[in-house]
Amino acid sequence: MDISKLCEKDLTDWLRDRSQSFPSSIIQHIGDDCAVFDPPLKSNLAITTDMLLEDVHFRRHWISPYFLGRKSLLVNLSDLAAVGARPYACLLGLALPADLPPNYFHSFMKGLLEEGARWNTPLIGGDLSQSASIFVSVTTWGFFETGRPVWRSQAQDGDTLVLIGEIGLSRLGLEILRREGSSELWKIDNEASLAQWAGENFRYRCLKAHFLPQALVQVGSWLSENQVANAMIDISDGLSSDLLQIVQQSNLTAEIDLDHLPLPEGSIGEVNSLEAALNGGEDYALLFTASQKQMERLSSTFPSEFPPYRVIGHLSRGEPSVYLKRGGQRESCEAGGFDHFRS
C-alpha cells in the first residue's frame, strides 16, 4: 500500500485480511458505514477516547511505529481500568504523512492489533487519512461483568489511599529520550533491542514504562467486581494532579506519606525520583481509595499474581488539597510545591 494515497478503504481492505478474534456479539466489524454489536446484556458500557499527536505526545523518530501502535491502545485501556470496566472493542482514527516509509502503517497496525488480541479488544472500525503529521485517535469501550463503575468522586472521609503499579519511571524514560533521543529508536520494536539500547536495567525499565505503559485492566475490573474501591483514577497526568481530581470531586483532603511512596530507584539528569513520582505523568498506575473494611477484604483476597498494592496515604475531611508528609513534617503539595522535600 502506498502511504501517499491512504484512504479509509485501505484500512478496511487491510483489516479484512487480518485474523482477529471477535466475540459472536460483534455483528459487523469492518467494511460498512458503522460497526455494529450486540451489547452485553444488563451491563452498563464505559467509553473513552484518547489522542496521541506527533510533537505533542511523541516524536516520530524516538518511537517505533510498532511501539506507538501498542501504546495507542494501552493508554485507552487504562481509562477503562480506572472505572473498572472490562474492554470490549476499539475504533481507530489514524492520519499519516505521505513521507513515511510504506511499512509504517503495517508496523503500527501490527502493534495495535497485537495489544488488542492480548486484551480481548478487537479493532472493529475506524477512519484513515493523510496528514502533515502523525495523528492517532483511539476510542475503546468496555462493560462491567459483575461490578459497578468506580468514580473519582466517591472517596470517603477516612479512606486509605492505595497505589498499584509503578510511578515515575515513564517521566524518567522521557528524560532519557530528551537527552539521548535519536532515530535509532525508530527501528526498535522489541524489548531485547530496547534493553540493549538502554544499556542498563534501570534505564531499560524507564524507557519501557514510557513506550509500553502498564494497562492494569485486570486489576481495575477486579477492584470493581470485588467492591474494594470507593474512588479510583489512573495516573496519566501525575500522582499529584490526578489525586487532586479525586479530592476535588470528593471534597476531601489527601495526605501522601512520602515515607511509604514507592520511588524509582534513581534519577535521570535533573529529574529526580521524587519529582518524577509526584508530577511525572504517563504512569498509568491505578490510584484508589478504600475504607477500613475494604482494606481488610483487599488484604485477604488480593490476587498474588497482580502487582503489589501499597498504602501511600489517606483522606480526611477538609479543603480539597493534597498534602505531603515525611516524618513529622507536613507540607501543601501545590503544582511544583514540594521543593521543601527535594533532596
Added chain:
Amino acid sequence: MDISKLCEKDLTDWLRDRSQSFPSSIIQHIGDDCAVFDPPLKSNLAITTDMLLEDVHFRRHWISPYFLGRKSLLVNLSDLAAVGARPYACLLGLALPADLPPNYFHSFMKGLLEEGARWNTPLIGGDLSQSASIFVSVTTWGFFETGRPVWRSQAQDGDTLVLIGEIGLSRLGLEILRREGSSELWKIDNEASLAQWAGENFRYRCLKAHFLPQALVQVGSWLSENQVANAMIDISDGLSSDLLQIVQQSNLTAEIDLDHLPLPEGSIGEVNSLEAALNGGEDYALLFTASQKQMERLSSTFPSEFPPYRVIGHLSRGEPSVYLKRGGQRESCEAGGFDHFRS
C-alpha cells in the same frame, strides 16, 4: 480560556457549565475517566468515527469554527443514518493550535453542541490537546428502535436504485472555495451572512451543502424500521465510488439512468454538474436498493415531510461494476470514465 494551554480538564470544566439534555440512561457524562451509559435494551449498537483534518478536509480560513463544529458531528451522523441507526451520543477528540483566537474553541463547541441538541446526540466525553494544526475526531453511536441494520452487502438482483437527498452541490461549493476562498469566510457563522457572501441562490446552496451537510438521520432510521431497503450507503466519496461499494459487496452490476439522475442546475468553473453529481463526494445523501415489493411499500408510506426519493437505476446479476445509461447508450463508469457523456 487560553488556547495555548488547552488540556482535557478545560474541556470537562467548560462542558460541565453547558446545559445539554441527557437521556436518563447516561450515567456519567463528563469529568471521569470514561463516560458510562446504560445501553438501550434489546438493541444492537452502531458505532462510527470520522476525522476532519486541517488542510486535508478543510482550510482553516475558509470555514468558521462554528460551521466546522456543526459539520464535524453531521458527517458522523450520516454514517449512522446509512445503517439506519438512531443517534444516541458522541465523543470528541479535538486538537487546536495555540495561535488560534481564544474564542475559536467556544465557537466550535457551540456549533457541535447545537447540532448535538438538534439530533439528540449529547457530547458525553472527549479529549483535548494542543497541536500544530486543527484536528477533529468525532465518534458517534446509535441504536435501532425497531429496525435492523441495513448493510452495503445485501442488495438483491433486480433491486431498484434509489437516491434521497441532493448530490453534486457540495463539490461545487468546494470549487467556489477553491476559486474565491478568503478569510472573510472565517467569520461567517449564520446562513444569512453565507447567502450574502454567496450572492446568488445557487451558489449559496452549493456552499451550504459543503459547510452544513444534510444528515438524513430520520430518513435512514425510517427506511430501516419500515424494512424498505435491502442495502444502503451514505454518499461521502461520490455516487460512483459509493455505489461501487454496494455492487462489490453484493456482487451485482449497477446501471445508473442518467436521464433520471437529479443534477445540480449549474456548473462552477471547470466542474460541471454531471461530474459533481457522479464523483463529487461529501454529499451525505442516502443511496439504497429496494425490491419491487419494497418500492410499492415505499411509494404508499413514504412520509411527505422527507426530501423526495428518486429512482436512478437498478441492479442486476453480473460483474460488480457501475454502468451509466442515457437514451440507448450504455457505458462503463470507471473512475473518471464517464467522459463520453460529458457535455
